[in-house]
Amino acid sequence: MQAVATKLIDVTENNADKIARQWYADVRKNPKTPSYHDLPADRAIPQAVDFYTKFRGVFSAKNPFDEARRVYAKYADDCYEKGIPLQEAIYAMTLMRRHIWLYAEFQALFVSAVEQQQAVESLNRTILLFDYATYVITERYQELMKGEIDRQLGALRALGMEESFTGSKVGIMACLLVACGFLTYYYHAVMASGVIFTHLFYIPIVLAGVWWRKKGIYVSVLLGLILISSHLIILKGVPLTDDLIRAIMFIVVSAVVALLAEGFTKIEILYKTVPRSGAA
């Protein structure tokens, strides 16, 4: 294989920059690669040069699939990072392959009958590599898409604290509720004031909404009841209006948080189940 292909590989390696520029002129206006139309030369051409300079390694590898996986997974990473859709990434690579042959033909590399036979063999080998490349890139893109979704969902999971607080949510909530009860008593009975301290109630309210969704509203109802009961028992002469508004706000905030948290869960489910093309 090495002997047969040497001519094609040599010409590709030695003219990597020239072929890459011809490829760039093509992808810049090809209707099947619109993402490349505005991609600056200094970002696109090095990708093609890299591809052509690595051509020998993949072409001559004893285990072409492993080598293809190594090289083309990186190509996929690079395209994905540039925001190029999968179909365009593959088509751009197809054009890279075509430009190798266009250049070889232009240089009249394969003229004699023997050379024509070599051309067929080189073509077969190139096609094999591109079959592997297509497989690797498609698979890699799906991995990257899944990875990105997982990362985004990670933020949602962190918000839900699913992993870090497993099994101890009830305990933490109980402690927070006791602390809120104590604060209510302290401010109402000792300080004879209703200001500021209720802001701290939003900590257990938000956590309950995130952890238990709609069921978390019970926590805000409980806190509202504590506040109003304490007011009725301890602050008998003071109008109830302020604390009543605060109690209502607890429930409103709790409901909003619960609905948002439900929304996040729904999004997580949708993302996890929809991309069927990634299903192995």
Place this chain on the structure above:
Amino acid sequence: MQGYATKLIEITEQSADRIALQWLKDVRANPKTPAYHNFSDEKALSHAVAFYKNFRALFCTDKPFEAARKFFTKYADERYSEGIPLHEAIYALILMRRHIWLYAEFQAVFVTAVEHHQAAESLTRTILMFDYATYVITGRYEELMKREMEERIRLDSKAGSFSQKLIHGGHAK
């Protein structure tokens, strides 16, 4: 185009079932197509036979991209609905192409120098068709995934809860 390719097309059309069977054996055991390992024989064979029977139409058309778009969009729709991952759907197709050539080589279709030249030209044309096929299938899968996602969100929204509407709004942005 028709002239030099006739041999390859004829042998593919006439031996569609036999080539499809060889392809089936391959995808059944190939580590790159695990989704086909437990797939029904009948269904899988129908994929390959449909391709081989349509080979002439795809090969001889004046507008190869349009013909490829039409045929491979249907191919993508079917594979997607069958739950075949994209990279496997494409690789299975690549194997269909390889089995045409394996069969042609086995039948010694291209022997003389002239026939070798014809083989090279047929190969180039086949590759062009597959370049288009890959492009069409990847694009179509992406479209189908998006459509399925939107459909699910639409159904969720129809269910009416506020949170579901919230997701829909967020997604639309």
